[in-house]
Amino acid sequence: MWRFLRPSRRTLRAWQLVVLVVIFGLWHLLTVPGLLPHFLFSDDNQAAFFFGEPLKIFDRIRHWFFIDGDIYRHLGVTLLETVLAFGIGTALGLGTGLWLALSPLAAAIFDPYIKAMNAMPRVILAPIFAVWFGLGVASKVALGVTLVFFVVFFNVYQGVKEVSPVILANARMLGASRRQLLRHVYLPSATSWVFSSLHTSVGLAFVGAVVGEYLGSSQGVGYLILQAEGSFDINTVMAGILVLTVFALVLDALVGRVEKSLMKWQPQAGESERL
Amino acid sequence: MSVAALELEGVSCTFVAHEGAAQRYTAVRDVSLVVEAGEFVSVVGPTGCGKSTLLNMAAGLLAPSTGQVRVFGEPLAGLNRRAGYMFQAESLMPWRTALGNVMAGLSFRGMADDAARALATEWLQRVGLAAFADRYPHQLSGGMRKRVSLAQTLVLDPDIILMDEPFSALDVQTRQLMENEVLALWSEKKKAVLFITHDLDEAIAMSDRVVILSAGPASHPIGEFRIDLERPRDVAEVRTAPRFVELHKAIWDVLREEVLAGYKQQLSKAA
Numbered sequence: 383m384w385r386f387l388r389p390s391r392r393t394l395r396a397w398q399l400v401v402l403v404v405i406f407g408l409w410h411l412l413t414v415p416g417l418l419p420h421f422l423f424s425d426d427n428q429a430a431f432f433f434g435e436p437l438k439i440f441d442r443i444r445h446w447f448f449i450d451g452d453i454y455r456h457l458g459v460t461l462l463e464t465v466l467a468f469g470i471g472t473a474l475g476l477g478t479g480l481w482l483a484l485s486p487l488a489a490a491i492f493d494p495y496i497k498a499m500n501a502m503p504r505v506i507l508a509p510i511f512a513v514w515f516g517l518g519v520a521s522k523v524a525l526g527v528t529l530v531f532f533v534v535f536f537n538v539y540q541g542v543k544e545v546s547p548v549i550l551a552n553a554r555m556l557g558a559s560r561r562q563l564l565r566h567v568y569l570p571s572a573t574s575w576v577f578s579s580l581h582t583s584v585g586l587a588f589v590g591a592v593v594g595e596y597l598g599s600s601q602g603v604g605y606l607i608l609q610a611e612g613s614f615d616i617n618t619v620m621a622g623i624l625v626l627t628v629f630a631l632v633l634d635a636l637v638g639r640v641e642k643s644l645m646k647w648q649p650q651a652g653e654s655e656r657l
Numbered sequence: 658m659s660v661a662a663l664e665l666e667g668v669s670c671t672f673v674a675h676e677g678a679a680q681r682y683t684a685v686r687d688v689s690l691v692v693e694a695g696e697f698v699s700v701v702g703p704t705g706c707g708k709s710t711l712l713n714m715a716a717g718l719l720a721p722s723t724g725q726v727r728v729f730g731e732p733l734a735g736l737n738r739r740a741g742y743m744f745q746a747e748s749l750m751p752w753r754t755a756l757g758n759v760m761a762g763l764s765f766r767g768m769a770d771d772a773a774r775a776l777a778t779e780w781l782q783r784v785g786l787a788a789f790a791d792r793y794p795h796q797l798s799g800g801m802r803k804r805v806s807l808a809q810t811l812v813l814d815p816d817i818i819l820m821d822e823p824f825s826a827l828d829v830q831t832r833q834l835m836e837n838e839v840l841a842l843w844s845e846k847k848k849a850v851l852f853i854t855h856d857l858d859e860a861i862a863m864s865d866r867v868v869i870l871s872a873g874p875a876s877h878p879i880g881e882f883r884i885d886l887e888r889p890r891d892v893a894e895v896r897t898a899p900r901f902v903e904l905h906k907a908i909w910d911v912l913r914e915e916v917l918a919g920y921k922q923q924l925s926k927a928a
Contacts, residue, residue, distance in 0.1 A: 551718055552748035554736060556762035556813065566761070570752040647752040649795035 410436045434620040442621040453625070459602045461629065463519055463591035467526020468584055468633075475531045475583075476576065479538025480568065489539075496535075504528045508597045517598050526590025530583040537579035541572030574648065577641040584633045592626060660730040662817050662849030663692040663715055663740075668724030669875075670710050684710040686875035687724070690868060692817070694729075695847040699860035701912065702870030703919030708853040709745070711870075712821050715851060716742045728817070741815030743806055745822045749794040755805045756781060756790040762813045780808040784838065800831040807835075811842060818843075818850045825855070836863060836892040844889060857912065861904055862892040869911050872919030880911040 389397050411417055413435050415426040423429055446453035482489040482496075508525050515521040545568060553567045595604025603622050610618035668688050674680030684707035692698045702708055713719035714726055717737040726733040728740070749758045756777055763773035781787050784804040794802055803823060810818065820839075824832045840863060843850060854860050860867045861884055869880040886900055895901055 546747075548744050548746045548748045549750055552742070552744055553750070553761070553765075554718070555716060555740070555742040556809070557738070557765040558761075559765070562765050566765075567750065570750070573752075647754075647793045647795075 406436050409433070431614075431616065434616040438617045439621045439624065442617055443625060446621070446625070453603075453606070456601055456603050456606050457625070457629070459519065460588075460591050460595065460604065460626075463522040463526060463594070463602070464584075464587045464633070466519070466523045467530055467590050468587035470523065471527040471530025471587065472534050472576075472580065472583065474527065475534025475579075476538050478531075479535045480542060480564065480572070483539045483542035484564070484568070496532075500532045500536075505593055508594055511594070512598050517600060522591045522594030522599070522602070525594045526587040529586040529590045533579045533583045533586060534576065537575040538572050541575030542568050544575075545571045574645060577637070577645065580637045580641070581634055584637055585630055588626065588630050588633070660694075661691045661727070662694040662696070662729060663690075663851060664727040664730075665690040665711070665715065665721075666725045666727065668711075668714055668721035668726060670707070670714060670719065671722045683722075683875040684873060685870075685877065687877050688870075689724075690878065692849045692851050694816070694849050697843060697850045697852065697863060697865045698868060699852040699854055699864040699866070700868045700870055701854055701857055701860045701908075702876060703872045703912075703916040704855060705919060705923065706870045706873040706876040706915075708855075708870060709821050712742070712819050712851065712853050715817075716740055716819055718742075737817070739815060740817040740819050741810035741813055743810045743818070743820045743823045745825060747794070747802065749802055749805055749809070751794050754791050754793055755786060755797065755801075758794070758805055759808045759812055762809060766813070777808070777812055780812040781805075783842070784808045800827055800835065803827060803835060804838075807839065807842075814846075816848060818848050820850065820852045822854050824859070832859075833893050839863070840890065840892070857905060857908060858896060859892070861886075861901060861908070862890060862895050867908060869908065869915070872915045872922060879915065880908070882908050 387393065413429045413433050414437075415430055420426050420429065423432075482492060505525070507528060508521070511521040511524040515524055549571075550563070550567055553563055558566060591602070592604040592607075595602035596608050599605045603626055607619050607622040610616075610622065665688055669683060669686045671681055671683045674682075688711060690698075690700075690711075700708055700711065710719065714721050715737065717726070717733050717735055717740075726737075728737055750761065753761065756774070759777035759780055760773045763776060764770065768776075778787070778790065781790055784807055786801060786804055786808070789797060789801060794805070797805065803826075806823070824835050827835065836859060852860070852863060857867075864884050867882045867884060868878050869882075870876045871879045882904060884904060886895055886898060886904075
């Protein structure tokens, strides 16, 4: 029996599911009033008050999506902000990274400022962006862009710097112009670095959107969470967090998909076929 | 008398360390070397004697500190557009398939995609890799990658071919196959070849002329031998010819001192 259930490649998904069920099971056991005698809190209801109850959280999510259907508008806004921040931040980071990596003098001039801006805790800019761009989508996108930009920028910069000099010299001898070098050598060589950064930056774009909403907005999932916190509705807060997490995973998987199709030239470990 | 394909005229190359001008290293000094059109010239020398530096200057990747490089009589400024360069290290673009790599130079030069594809396919066939056109470099063996490199260089039909120990990473059998292939391709087109190697056997078996470089730093040519073995040659068979053995001994007598000198220098540097 154990032979079939033992963790292996085949049963990977099942075991991942088991971990999920265990987490929610423990959560349920420890929080639902009266299920277990209380040992940490002074009264039965306090655990539920502080941590929420999974069943009520799922019920909340069910209402959001299927019964009231009122989450779609908020989710749409949050996703729009995320995608815009991700797209704009990545494009800017890519462009700036390529530019500075290919012109060392400009890189030397801007170096201290880039380091300073990267070191700055940029979340603190959110209120300023709200003043500049209003409480709508734009201020959240701006915050997300400042988060995404630096991750992509540093990775592209590194990626271009690490292009093999032999491959570069070879492409030049084959007659590549400066533009062709950029398009056919620097960019592809930097892509593997860019993709490793895109996984991080999708998450950061999400953070930018939600934190922006949390600090001041009239719609979005961050706004929902803020509202619920105002009335100590911990179940709704947790439900919001769960929904956000699932969508962050979906976005990350999408990036992974694109990466896989674009990076098929990269060697993979143990690539052999059993006939 | 026709102009030489490639002419190095008293070139030297001094590298300056980034830390300051005090740290200088002269790789080659006062080298004069001529490769006639259609001639196969090998340069041999002990390890670290600046052979690759010489080739990089001929390719225009490196500007000589003094002296001049002439290509078919014209002084070279910038990259040498008439030369193809086969590097010692892996030089294929890993994000392109074998075919894509062979096509690269053609499309860089503005050839239409269809024409480039046809010509590249033909060259892949010629180096025996037609069946591997859609593989990426990491899916090919070392010998296959070198063949793709060869096709990539030759598909552009350069007038001068520069080769920097192209087969040094291959095993003996593959190497001999490749050497014969290169000789066959060369005899078809009769291009000027400057071939860098540390392997004397390879140099004698393939070349019309062998130039010996002294040990570095500031290495310079110390001897030159015309290889009057008959062509076409088979690199494996030619090694047993009496004339080959004679030449080998003569060249080795010159080279040995330099190899020992180079070795000593590296030892003392390490100490």
